[in-house]
Amino acid sequence: MIAFNLLVAICLAYVVFLFGVAFLAERRAARGQGGWLRSSAVYTLSLSVYCTAWTFYGAVGYAARSGLEFVTIYLGPTLVLIGWWWTLRKLVRIGKTQRITSVADLISSRYGKSNTLGVIVTLIAVVGTTPYIALQLQSVTLSFAVFAPESATRWGAGDLNATALTVAAGLAVFTVLFGTRNLDANERHHGVVTAIAVEAVVKLVALMAVGVFVVWGLAGGVGAMLERIEASPLAGMPVVPGRWMGLTFLSAAAILTLPRMFQVLVVENEDERHLATAAWAFPAYLFLMSLFVVPIAVMGLSEMAPGSNPDLFVLSLPLAHGRDGLATLAFLGGFSSATSMVIVAAIALSTMVSNHIVMPLFLNWTRAGATMSGDVRTLVLRARRVSIGAVLFLGYLYYRLTGGSEALAAIGLISFAGVAQVLPALLGGILWRGATRTGAIAGLAAGFSVWAYTLFLPSVGEGAVMGARLLAEGPWGIGWLRPQALFGLEGLDPLVHAVVFSMAANVAAFVSVSLAGFPSPMERLQGAQFVNVFDHSTAGQGWSQGRAEAEDLLLMTQRILGPVEAQGLFQRAAAGQGKQGYLPDITPEFLQRLERQLAGSVGAATAHAMVGQIVGRSSVSVEDLMRVADETAQMMEYSSQLEAKSEELARTARQLREANEKLTGLSVQKDAFLSQISHELRTPMTSIRAFSEILMDGDRLDPAELGKYSRIIHEESLRLTRLLDDLLDLSVLENGQVTLHAQPVNLHDLLDRALAATGSPVGGGGLHLRRDPGAERVVLVTDGDRLSQVFINLIANAQKYCDAAVPELTIRVRAAHGAVAVDFIDNGSGIPAQSQAIIFEKFSRLSDPRSAGGAGLGLAICREIMVRLGGSISYLPGQGGAAFRVSLPLRRAEAA
């Protein structure tokens, strides 16, 4: 047996070594050296604060008592870490962007920087962590007791208490020295983290060394060990499904919500890539830590005396076999487990207490107090130091009060269950934008009360707070309110019972109150930033408008950060705005940045309140939120408008192009028309001029010649007049200036008139007519003069152009489909197909103009007249000669 004093000396040396490591790490970090301080290995090892003395010693004891169940305490964290892509990555990113200082700060910041929530979470954390710290003190003292000389009178309670007190005091000194060097959460506690990493290595090596000794030294190899396990009482212990699932859930929740785990996972995280490494390396650490638990438990049960404490097998097994060195190493491992947990927990709790309890109180008291540079900083640091002492003292007190009883052993899980109440608000906060402050408060209050009623108070010890009567019969004899059998649910494991009911109450209250409520603008702003942290890496606008004086803000910042840092911050901001000196313009962006900077030191709620005190108004309103949303909507609207406009432009351009083509075509047409008309006018003019010249110097002309020439002049002028008449007529028709005199007319009479006008009465002239008088008896309401003009034109055309030996004109009238069609068909050679399209154009003459003596305006006029009359005229191909169809709507006749 190693001498007790030697053990104490080794222990002291180890402590000095840890102080040295922390000191060196701080110094290297301060000099900017030591990249390994920021490596993912150190980060992963620092996560090992999860493995406390309770797991170092307790896991073996747990396995000896309940078999395989102990492993669930490691399976939960494994699941959370291998699922880092879901939640941890988001948590770490949020922690970085929002400069989160603790789990209470996260919740408070997410729910609109509410300090109420910060206080609630802080209280839950303190209540949940204090027993746990007591547990660590107990384990250290118990492990000391194992080495205590048996010859001397049994180590008395007084000695145990003294040990616990010494350990607590030593831890307080260490934590104060290295845990409160700086305020800003984003400045890492390199000393502490490095010391913890060293301790992590020590406890892993210690436990594995004991394990190797047990398996290969005592049992004689893996095969023999497995046989021993099969034969041991452990193998017969059933797995309770409820507890298996409940404990896995609890330990998974704990890794996210335990203040110390949040501290090392999120707050002390240096680089997001470290998380990717820890995602597999930390489960591997847990894997190794639990690999030898069952072998040690099995060997302990079979080798040690029946009454010995299985919690201490890790120590007593090597001791019983005279392996003092191994036992000392195991002792140091246990000591490391306990101290690292206490240190980190104390830092995390002191941050919460100072930021969420001391600072708000201070702000309330000193509204108009003196403002000295750096005074708040001093106050916060002092508050943290005092809080560390207080937390450790509370732990010690708890240890003393419960007297190191067996109840303490169960406190680990009870504490897990208490802190797990933060889980719904935490997960809801980062995953659900609809989660509200009131919902979170309701959930936390409900869950925490149910936890206290069903688990915590009954555990304190029968009769301490709750009488045996109350436990057995329920308050006032109401059976279904029994703390450990709510709603008559008996036979359930108390822990599982409490977890199920507290989480159900928590989630139900959280979700229902959140759904029913309406969050404040600040909550909505923060909610959007937390939930969509990967989309909004830039800060949202928390301050709508700055009315504060830059000088006041500088004064306040100096109080928190100290003069040098504050002035540097302001100077940089001013330089960023292109200004000289220390006073930047107070823009919303600057206020946002300043507040976040301060939040890293005193927490989001306090920072917000302090900036708010100076800015003097609530920061953001629903209108501001709406405006931001409006701006986005306007931008989208604008871009869609642009899109529509560009489409319209394309359409217009297309139309313009078409119009241009049409205009070009019209211009060509106009030129053609002009040249045609001048030609048409010039031909008769030429003959008139020539013959009039002959007449002028025509003394020698005989009367016959005189008469002939003057007749030619007369005929040519008649032709000119006719041409001009036609042109006038066409222009009148085309401009729509024509007045129509609609009256009932008989089609038969009209045709008769037209034939008479063309000098081709029925059966007479050179044209043989074929008509059907019966069909022609149709009464139309139309302008008869105009219509007969069309008929005359068509009949005259037939007379002129029909080249058959016996010219024949068929006039066919047909009334059908509400229209009257009059066809004029001759038996000539007709009009060639390629010319059919242009015969209705002006000046389109197919044969030699002279032979016919027309200007080529007849059909153009016909078409215009028919359009005015509401009908149409078209060429009818395939009738054995030239055929034209004149159509008129019949409804005009009916309407008359």
Add this chain to the structure above:
Amino acid sequence: MARAPLFLARQGYRRRRLADMARLMPVLGLALFLVPLLDANGGFGAGMLIYLFTVWFGLIAGTAVLARRLCVAAQQQDAETATTGAGAGNGAGADPEGRR
């Protein structure tokens, strides 16, 4: 307004499926860790112990491979974002670290 594209090239597609695998790991782990409950009353033998630790080790190894690949993919994405400028890829322009 830069919107995330609906379809991605092969590399981006792989990256997303890697993230999917990373998300599936805890689900798989949970399913495997609940297996001991199927034989709850009989206690546990050495076989169950070996099963549990084997599964555990497998999950760790799987996560290690995935985490490494995801980091490499994130670095590639960073490089792409750096060369193609802001606004490239799935909104990585607003995300300087590019580690989504």
